[in-house]
Amino acid sequence: xxxxxxxxxESGLKTLSMLGAFEQATERARSIxxxxxxxxxxxxxxxxxxxxxxxxxxxxxxxxxxxxxxxAVELGVQIFTSSVVTAVKPxxxxxxxxxxxxxxxxxxxxxxxxxxLRESILGTAWMDFGIEAGIRMLIDxxxxxxxxxxxxxxxxxxxxxxxxxxxxxxxIFLSAPVGDERARKLPIDxxxxxxQFPDASGLIDRFAEAGRWDRLVNVRxxxxxxxxxxxxxxxxxxxxxxxxxxxxxxxxxxxxxxMAMKDASDIPTALRDWETRQRPLTDHVQRWSYLYxxxxxxxxxxxxxxxxxxxxxxxxxxWFDEGISRGARHVPDGYGVELPPVQARPALERxxx
Numbered sequence: 294x295x296x297x298x299x300x301x302x303e304s305g306l307k308t309l310s311m312l313g314a315f316e317q318a319t320e321r322a323r324s325i326x327x328x329x330x331x332x333x334x335x336x337x338x339x340x341x342x343x344x345x346x347x348x349x350x351x352x353x354x355x356x357x358x359x360x361x362x363x364x365a366v367e368l369g370v371q372i373f374t375s376s377v378v379t380a381v382k383p384x385x386x387x388x389x390x391x392x393x394x395x396x397x398x399x400x401x402x403x404x405x406x407x408x409x410l411r412e413s414i415l416g417t418a419w420m421d422f423g424i425e426a427g428i429r430m431l432i433d434x435x436x437x438x439x440x441x442x443x444x445x446x447x448x449x450x451x452x453x454x455x456x457x458x459x460x461x462x463x464x465i466f467l468s469a470p471v472g473d474e475r476a477r478k479l480p481i482d483x484x485x486x487x488x489q490f491p492d493a494s495g496l497i498d499r500f501a502e503a504g505r506w507d508r509l510v511n512v513r514x515x516x517x518x519x520x521x522x523x524x525x526x527x528x529x530x531x532x533x534x535x536x537x538x539x540x541x542x543x544x545x546x547x548x549x550x551x552m553a554m555k556d557a558s559d560i561p562t563a564l565r566d567w568e569t570r571q572r573p574l575t576d577h578v579q580r581w582s583y584l585y586x587x588x589x590x591x592x593x594x595x596x597x598x599x600x601x602x603x604x605x606x607x608x609x610x611x612w613f614d615e616g617i618s619r620g621a622r623h624v625p626d627g628y629g630v631e632l633p634p635v636q637a638r639p640a641l642e643r644x645x646x
Contacts (some may be wrong), residue, residue, distance in 0.1 A: 298464030
């Protein structure tokens with residue numbers, strides 16, 4: 294729940310509505326009207342508008358996470374912290390650090406891109422550490438800052454992304470080649486970013502001293518499940534945040550999993566069917582995210598104007614719009630279907646931290 298915002302596309306917003314967490318998660322979020330890509334001088338290279346039926350809201354990550362935690366507790370979910378799991382067993386058991394085993398009808402591996410539990414079912418096909426590193430932070434909003442337009446500035450392999458987030462904060466994301474020591478330095482080397490984006494100097498002066506540096510990785514799994522164990526979220530399909538769709542893809546897949554499990558009599562078969570249905574969309578979003586990062590990070594420096602011209606042309610095509618937006622516009626399984634009410638029950642143990 295560190296200082297950053299998060300893009301919630303239409304698919305993710307529909308999922309949150311189904312879960313009953315929409316209002317709390319988006320209470321402070323900015324409603325985004327347009328996502329722009331611009332060169333270092335501010336010239337627009339691509340514009341992706343939003344509509345009332347194709348929305349994006351941008352809350353702080355902490356708001357989203359807290360809304361999901363609160364909704365889980367409201368429904369009586371038991372949350373145990375400080376319970377280190379060292380392995381899972383396909384037949385439906387998890388092994389704690391103490392050696393104790395816990396059994397369940399279904400176990401979900403949801404511990405992120407660097408999951409070692411994933412290998413309990415030999416799930417990993419490959420993990421690519423990529424060519425970029427990223428820094429995230431929240432900065433104070435000031436009068437005159439855009440309130441509904443995301444602007445993503447490109448200069449060679451460097452990128453500066455400005456995101457309106459709340460009435461008091463904006464979200465900044467920076468990315469650069471992973472080997473650029475100045476670019477991944479914390480506290481931030483403001484002079485480096487001013488060199489790359491001189492027209493954004495006033496914004497860069499406001500960069501927060503606190504920030505978070507991350508290696509941007511891709512994960513592809515050989516399989517998403519085995520018997521009674523499934524892998525979800527970044528553990529199954531981590532991707533760079535180039536399309537802002539990693540969390541939304543996780544939401545889509547988990548909602549589809551919930552629908553698949555609702556009436557399942559044969560859990561292993563239902564899990565295999567779930568992956569067969571969901572994998573094509575996930576693979577598509579991952580491919581486009583990966584290609585997006587490759588175009589930023591590997592494009593020859595002497596041909597930047599050609600990159601800008603190509604993006605201007607492609608950005609106006611239906612093919613490009615559909616490619617970057619397929620996941621964002623996907624309707625989650627079960628949306629619009631009246632679901633049986635969930636009866637909240639007292640939680641036996643609530644250890645949230």
